[in-house]
Amino acid sequence: xxxxxxxxxxxxxxxxxxxxxxxxxxxxxxxxxxxxxxxxxxxxxxxxxxxxxxxxxxxxxxxxxxxxxxxxxxxxxxxxxxxxxxxxxxxxxxxxxxxxxxxxxxxxxxxxxxxxxxxxxxxxxxxxxxxxxxxxxxxxxxxxxxxxxxxxxxxxxxxxxxxxxxxxxxxxxxxxxxxxxxxxxxxxxxxxxxxxxxxxxxxxxxxxxxxxxxxxxxxxxxxxxxxxxxxxxxxxxxxxxxxxxxxxxxxxxxxxxxxxxxxxxxxxxxxxxxxxxxxxxxxxxxxxxxxxxxxxxxxxxxxxxxxxxxxxxxxxxxxxxxxxxxxxxxxxxxxxxxxxxxxxxxxxxxxxxxxxxxxxxxxx
Ligand code: NAD
Numbered sequence: 001x002x003x004x005x006x007x008x009x010x011x012x013x014x015x016x017x018x019x020x021x022x023x024x025x026x027x028x029x030x031x032x033x034x035x036x037x038x039x040x041x042x043x044x045x046x047x048x049x050x051x052x053x054x055x056x057x058x059x060x061x062x063x064x065x066x067x068x069x070x071x072x073x074x075x076x077x078x079x080x081x082x083x084x085x086x087x088x089x090x091x092x093x094x095x096x097x098x099x100x101x102x103x104x105x106x107x108x109x110x111x112x113x114x115x116x117x118x119x120x121x122x123x124x125x126x127x128x129x130x131x132x133x134x135x136x137x138x139x140x141x142x143x144x145x146x147x148x149x150x151x152x153x154x155x156x157x158x159x160x161x162x163x164x165x166x167x168x169x170x171x172x173x174x175x176x177x178x179x180x181x182x183x184x185x186x187x188x189x190x191x192x193x194x195x196x197x198x199x200x201x202x203x204x205x206x207x208x209x210x211x212x213x214x215x216x217x218x219x220x221x222x223x224x225x226x227x228x229x230x231x232x233x234x235x236x237x238x239x240x241x242x243x244x245x246x247x248x249x250x251x252x253x254x255x256x257x258x259x260x261x262x263x264x265x266x267x268x269x270x271x272x273x274x275x276x277x278x279x280x281x282x283x284x285x286x287x288x289x290x291x292x293x294x295x296x297x298x299x300x301x302x303x304x305x306x307x308x309x310x311x312x313x314x315x316x317x318x319x320x321x322x323x324x325x326x327x328x329x330x331x332x333x334x335x336x337x338x339x340x341x342x343x344x345x346x347x348x349x350x351x352x353x354x355x356x357x358x359x360x361x362x363x364x
Contacts, residue, residue: 006106012062016042016113020054026097028086030105031057033065035081038351041111042082043137043297044068044119046102046129050089061085068294068305070344073351074321075291076314077298082113099125103132111135116297137297146306149293154190156292156315157262160284161195161236163319164258167326168282169235175199178234180224180256183241184215187262187290187299191240193220205229206241236260243286244268251275255288262285273337274326277329285340288321 004025010018017034031054034042044065051057063081064174067080084094086102106115106129113203116138123140130136139145161179166172179195181188181204193203196219204221205228206212212223218326224232233255239245243265251272259266259281266286276283292315299311321343329339 003024005101005108007105007108009242009268015062015065016095017109018058018062019105019109021102022106023098023101023169026095026101027056027088027093028098028101028105029088030084030086030102030111031061032084032105032109033058033060033061033082034109034350035065035083036069037080037082038348038355040077040079040301041070041114041135041296042068043072043077043114044081044083045118046084046085046086046121046125047095047118048088048120050092051085051087054087056207057085058086064289067209071287071291072296072298073344074288074325074340075295076317076321076347077291077295078301079114079294079298081301083118084113084115088362094125096128099352100132103129104137105339106135107133109135109248109297111310117351137300139312144305146300146311150186150187150295151309152188152296152315153262153290153293154187155312156295157187157191157238157240157289158194160322161191161238161258161260164236164260164282165350166185166283166319167323168257171358173198173224177201178203178219179236179238180204180229180234181221181233181238181240182229182245182261183239184212184265185240186220188240189215189219191238191262193219196220202310203234205231233304237283239263239266245309246272246283248272248275251281253277253280254281256281258282258284260289261286262290266291267337270337272334276337277335282326283336285325285337288340289318290326291315291318291321 004021008020012018065083072079114135141147162172177200184206186203197352202221205226236258239261247268296311302348325339329336
């Protein structure tokens, strides 16, 4: 253990543990938030970002770790929610010493927090972290990890889109349907391939026009201008690029009955869920439909180790979770985004009750 690593606890209501770690030698300043471990150890990625202040970093790590608890609960991964952030500019601060210090910081939590890739953190960074702690997931298959999560995220979105088609039209077959994909990167392109193989017509827009033309030639996606992808008439709009694309200006212009895609934090503000409901647009909440990647990572904790078959079977339960929350939305007349949070909270409350009951001495 480095003598220069300092760890300070920060008391935050509603979180099991929040800690700040600093290391003067490597310049590390990081926060780890363990939101909830009722369902299992808190898994969540490690983000590196040039936050303006400690308050901004703390706000982000708390928000993201709570989000991970909800995501894992609804996806039944058997994991809890946590997150870590390193404060700093990745272009200037990244070093071997920094990641080794971060590894020791993660290790100090004794496995209650397990890290993974996130914004500005690569597999190579995780490999350095792993030299200081075993509590790392999402490494390459050759290193015993579950590998790149994107194809699994795409598969989850694909089965989620089928569920949405079934819910809206009474037939989940993508054949003959039109899907507009915004962002044809790692997830978007894998999703497009599956949809086209199933007989759907896929329109796509991407900032990277070269990649778009390549995919048009390769798999037959139909290129659309970036400015038109959100307003075109289609059966499904699948946002797979950026978050915060559902807001006051975009929502009134949609000509789609379904929004279902991979991007995180799609609603600019929670109230935009209500705007979608008022327009009768079926929204598949982002953290439910894009859980394929985390489900795949969670399979690393299987007693027999990672097994792709187990992963795919678990991902195929995403439609069930979506139908459950759409039912809550219909019965309680609330937006589907609120219904997802309600479902997650219910799962967590039930698990806490069960745990407490098991902890009670028998016969009392
Ligand atoms: P990616 O970087 O591989 O792809 C994103 C694509 O979007 C790029 O090709 C980029 O050029 C394009 N893009 C950016 N801005 C755009 C715009 N305004 N209009 C059109 N295209 C634009 O990322 P990814 O791994 O495919 O992830 C896509 C989204 O899904 C991200 O929001 C990510 O956070 C989320 N997500 C990904 C995973 C995963 O397993 N990769 C899991 C959960 C959530």
